[in-house]
Amino acid sequence: MSTTTSAPPPGTQGPPRTKPEPRPAVHRGRRRPLRRDWQLYSLAVLPLLFFLVFRYLPMIGNVIAFRRFEPGGSMFGEQWVGLRYVRMFLSDPTFWQVFRNTLWLGGLTLVFCFPIPIVLALLLNEVRRHSLKRFVQSVSYLPHFLSIVIVAGITMQILATDGPVNHALGWFGHDPIRFIQEPEWFRTIYVGSEVWQTAGWGTILYLAALTTIDEDLYEAARIDGANRWQQIWHVTLPGIRPTMITLLILNIGTFMAVGFEKVLLLYNPLTYPTADVISTYVYRAGVESNSFSYAAAIGLFEAVIGLVLITSANQLSRRTVGTSLW
Numbered sequence: 001m002s003t004t005t006s007a008p009p010p011g012t013q014g015p016p017r018t019k020p021e022p023r024p025a026v027h028r029g030r031r032r033p034l035r036r037d038w039q040l041y042s043l044a045v046l047p048l049l050f051f052l053v054f055r056y057l058p059m060i061g062n063v064i065a066f067r068r069f070e071p072g073g074s075m076f077g078e079q080w081v082g083l084r085y086v087r088m089f090l091s092d093p094t095f096w097q098v099f100r101n102t103l104w105l106g107g108l109t110l111v112f113c114f115p116i117p118i119v120l121a122l123l124l125n126e127v128r129r130h131s132l133k134r135f136v137q138s139v140s141y142l143p144h145f146l147s148i149v150i151v152a153g154i155t156m157q158i159l160a161t162d163g164p165v166n167h168a169l170g171w172f173g174h175d176p177i178r179f180i181q182e183p184e185w186f187r188t189i190y191v192g193s194e195v196w197q198t199a200g201w202g203t204i205l206y207l208a209a210l211t212t213i214d215e216d217l218y219e220a221a222r223i224d225g226a227n228r229w230q231q232i233w234h235v236t237l238p239g240i241r242p243t244m245i246t247l248l249i250l251n252i253g254t255f256m257a258v259g260f261e262k263v264l265l266l267y268n269p270l271t272y273p274t275a276d277v278i279s280t281y282v283y284r285a286g287v288e289s290n291s292f293s294y295a296a297a298i299g300l301f302e303a304v305i306g307l308v309l310i311t312s313a314n315q316l317s318r319r320t321v322g323t324s325l326w
Contacts, residue, residue, distance in 0.1 A: 065297040071290060085297035095298065098281040101274060105263075106255040108191045114251055116195055117202030118244065122232060124203060125210050140200025152265035155193045156180055180266070183274040190266060190275075194259070205247065206240055213239035245323040253310030256302050278302050 034041060060076075065085060067077025089095045120140065127133040143151065159165055159179035166176040179185045213236065221231045237244075260279035267275035278298060286295030318324035 062296060062300050064293050065300045067293065069293045069296075071292070077293065081293075085294045086301070088294060089298050089301070095281070097273070098276045098278055102256055102258055102277040102279075104187060104274075105190060105258045105277060108187060109194055109258065110251055110255060112191055112195055113198055113202070114248060116199045118206055118240075120199055121203040121206035121210065121240075122236065124207065125236070126228075137200070137203075140203070142200070143197040144201035146197070148259070148261045149265065151193055151197050152262055155189060155266065159189065181268070181270045183271045186267065186271045186275040190259075190262065193262065193266075202247075205243055209240040209243040210236065241321065242323045245317050245321060246325060249310060249313045249317060249325055252313040253306055255309055256306045 064077045066080065066082060068079045068081050069077045124133055124136060127136070146154075157163055161176045161178060165179070169175075169177065177185075179189060217235045217239075218231055221235050226234065256278065258277045258279065260277075260283070263275060263277055263280050264283065267280065279302075282295045282298050282302075285291045285298070314324045314326065
């Protein structure tokens with residue numbers, strides 16, 4: 001006996017079934033480039049390990065800025081003391097002296113060492129004789145490959161009491177000047193040696209950025225009657241502005257980290273009033289005086305200021321010119 005199934009009355013049918021859409025293979029899409037280019041990704045392993053071991057893991061040691069640390073004791077300090085060491089260096093007149101010196105040296109380095117590579121790159125870009133251009137580049141790049149010890153030694157020999165500078169002053173009847181022992185000369189010596197060592201190397205990025213500027217822009221500017229200076233101002237400088245802003249933000253981020261090695265090699269107790277900076281003060285307090293917790297508190301304070309400076313500079317650059325690091 002057969003049974004028949006009657007169709008539902010009209011108007012009561014449900015919506016037609018639809019097949020569920022397949023989920024996008026997100027993880028599969030991410031793993032495919034990794035499998036295909038694993039040789040290239042493997043090149044990043046050693047740099048990542050370097051930053052992990054020498055940059056991020058040492059940050060754990062900042063905890064001793066809030067704990068009393070004694071050599072030979074616990075790695076993370078013996079006793080919690082809170083902000084004791086912070087209050088100590090904030091009430092220390094010597095700290096504020098080295099803080100002012102750091103601001104002076106950092107500001108002078110930024111004012112002179114940042115624009116000079118730009119000017120040098122613009123001048124080299126205008127040189128049409130390739131032999132002369134290569135010679136100037138080689139001479140200006142050479143100091144970068146000298147170690148800081150050699151640069152400091154050359155500086156001290158040139159400016160010594162019986163050095164060539166004082167010999168030249170003697171020809172004009174001037175008494176010898178003790179450049180290395182006089183506090184008022186230290187900032188000039190430091191900034192001058194920094195410009196000599198870094199100016200040529202800093203032009204590489206700007207020369208690379210200059211090659212990306214479209215030549216049609218110069219042609220249009222010449223048709224409009226712009227002279228060479230007007231072309232530099234209205235075409236060249238806007239073309240390298242992103243590179244300039246990026247390097248400026250990076251330099252502001254290292255504003256407080258004035259060159260520790262060069263200052264340590266050039267200064268002496270006679271020039272402490274103008275030469276002693278935060279990094280050298282931390283070295284003397286931590287390594288020479290064994291006040292590790294006190295030195296860690298000062299170093300943490302310096303790092304926080306640097307973080308605030310680079311973040312503020314990045315936000316200001318994004319809002320004003322539309323270019324930023326992140």
